[in-house]
Amino acid sequence: MISFSLNGKPQTVDVPGDTPVLWVLRDTLGLTGTKFGCGIAVCGACTVHVDGAQRRACVTPASSIAGRQLTTIEAIGEDRIGRAVQDSWVRHDVVQCGYCQSGQIMAAVALLKANKQPTDADINRAMSANLCRCGTYVRIHAAVKDAAKAIA
Amino acid sequence: MSSRAEALRRYLACALALPMAALAADPVGQFQPTQVSVSPDRSAGLQAFAQIERVLLHPRCVNCHVPDGPLQGDAKRMHYPAVQRGVDGKGVAPLNCATCHSTQNSPLAHAPPGLDTGGQPGWRMPSAKMKMSWFGLSGSALCKVFRDPGTNGGRSLAMLQQHMATDHLVAWGWHPGPGRELPPLAKPEFDEQVRIWIRNGAPCDRSKS
Numbered sequence: 001m002i003s004f005s006l007n008g009k010p011q012t013v014d015v016p017g018d019t020p021v022l023w024v025l026r027d028t029l030g031l032t033g034t035k036f037g038c039g040i041a042v043c044g045a046c047t048v049h050v051d052g053a054q055r056r057a058c059v060t061p062a063s064s065i066a067g068r069q070l071t072t073i074e075a076i077g078e079d080r081i082g083r084a085v086q087d088s089w090v091r092h093d094v095v096q097c098g099y100c101q102s103g104q105i106m107a108a109v110a111l112l113k114a115n116k117q118p119t120d121a122d123i124n125r126a127m128s129a130n131l132c133r134c135g136t137y138v139r140i141h142a143a144v145k146d147a148a149k150a151i152a
Numbered sequence: 153m154s155s156r157a158e159a160l161r162r163y164l165a166c167a168l169a170l171p172m173a174a175l176a177a178d179p180v181g182q183f184q185p186t187q188v189s190v191s192p193d194r195s196a197g198l199q200a201f202a203q204i205e206r207v208l209l210h211p212r213c214v215n216c217h218v219p220d221g222p223l224q225g226d227a228k229r230m231h232y233p234a235v236q237r238g239v240d241g242k243g244v245a246p247l248n249c250a251t252c253h254s255t256q257n258s259p260l261a262h263a264p265p266g267l268d269t270g271g272q273p274g275w276r277m278p279s280a281k282m283k284m285s286w287f288g289l290s291g292s293a294l295c296k297v298f299r300d301p302g303t304n305g306g307r308s309l310a311m312l313q314q315h316m317a318t319d320h321l322v323a324w325g326w327h328p329g330p331g332r333e334l335p336p337l338a339k340p341e342f343d344e345q346v347r348i349w350i351r352n353g354a355p356c357d358r359s360k361s
Contacts, residue, residue: 041253041264042252042264053250053251054248055254056251059254059258060254060255061254061256064254064272110245110246113245113246114246115245125233128233128234129233
């Protein structure tokens, strides 16, 4: 049994410790907002927050989140910065196919929690680890800047 | 006291000190530091360091022993994404090493390698305070940076040897996962060359750089 906080609520799962958190979320708990992309921590589609820091859920073993705070896309809007990022995403009509956008938003929130006034270079660096096959990078960049203004 | 004399004093003080802290940190209690011989063979020591150098400059080691952000891969390419060292060597939020480097290597090629430290992701590079950069160095210049506690993380010879022999991030270099070249010496052979180097006074070649 592995216990942790999931989106602010206690959660216990009966899975082998080496089960990736992405599998726990999607298969065990039915939270499918976090996406499977590359499966090797390279694309960022599966980004979640563990104790506020972003992690690639596809390579994060369930045993490593025991006793920790796990936040997923399903609850990121309950956070002030998360809400601001989601609102900005809508204003800028960022999404095209949408598959990578859960990870993009989780990465953007992680950036703005660490750096509330990111420069263009900060945004480019921080968001460079999340790939978008539709090429929505320009809109992502604009939305992050706009969200930063909203939380200033 | 001149800076050179001060550096020598610090080196000797560390080299001669009992490595109690290092021994206490050894989880299996099997590490025994090599003592410097009463009649060191300088030539044998220099030959041993030449072998050690081959490992230190291998991508598995030098990719993180760099002046700035890390490199990656056998070709020592720029790291993707463009992460930064950070104060503690674990990256700068929101892109920390642990964002992508989890607790174990993936069985698939091209995946970020992983390292387990107490059940948590343990990937890191040297801290900003002590970068321990070897990039661009070779021969006696590398040897001196490697040996001097002022540039090697504050390690005595015993602590340096223990780091090479028992540190799990060092050991990862010989278990790098698929698609990554192994260092040019096997781990036992590397450890033996470190012992030979230290037994013979841990010499650095004065005539070459």
